[in-house]
Amino acid sequence: MEPSATPTEAPSASPSALPPHGDGAAGDRAVQASLExxxxxxxxxxxxxxxxxxxxxxxxxxxxxxxxxxxPTVFPSRGGGTAVAPAFATARFRIQAAIARQDGxxxxxxxxxxWAGQDRGGTYTDLRITDLSFTRIIKKGTVTWTPQPRT
Structure with missing residues (x-):
């Protein structure tokens, strides 16, 4: 008879593994850890x-x-002062994770x-990704980060 093997533990979930879609706020910490x-x-x-x-x-x-x-430079008013209707409901919008890094x-x-959100059609989707670019401007010793137009 062979010596009994020591039981091995099941591999634990990696902290960088993304949660499944629809996991809700419970998965946000894992998303943040993955980004970092x-x-x-x-x-x-x-x-x-x-x-x-x-x-x-x-x-x-x-x-x-x-x-x-x-x-105002990112969301200029349209001719006649009409604004573009928001695409997502405020109550169903959540930023799941965010990081800021140098860009070259x-x-x-x-x-x-x-982020996660419910659009006007009622579809709720999480793990949406948006990248926003900023440029540093230094005037008289004051640093300002200015958003750049999305391309």
Whole structure:
């Protein structure tokens, strides 16, 4: 008779593994960990905080229409003052994860956002991805990160 083998533990889920679609807010931590593992930080913490705050607000404004006035260069008013209707319901919009990283130079950055939302047609989808580009402008010692038009 062979010696009994020591039982092995089942492999644990990798912290970078993405949760299944529809997992809800419970999976957001795994999505954040996956982003951070894929793109190591390369900006000063103060720039990261500034960019993440701006990126989240810009995405929320784009998706829900709330706060578009804060970004007149990104959301110019249409002729006659009509605004584009928001594509996503505010109550069904959630940013799941976000990181800010350099984009080729210290004066350019990209905010990677993963988010979930219900569109006007009622379809709810998570793990949507949006990348927003920013350029650093320094005037009289003051640093400002300015969003760039989406291409």
């Amino acid at each position: 593992a894929a793109w190591p930080a390369d900006l000063p913490p103060s720039d990261q905080r500034t960019l993440l705050t701006a990126g989240r607000a810009l995405l929320r404004a784009d998706a829900t229409g709330i706060g578009r006035a804060r970004w 130079s210290p004066d350019k950055a990209v905010v990677h956002l993963v």
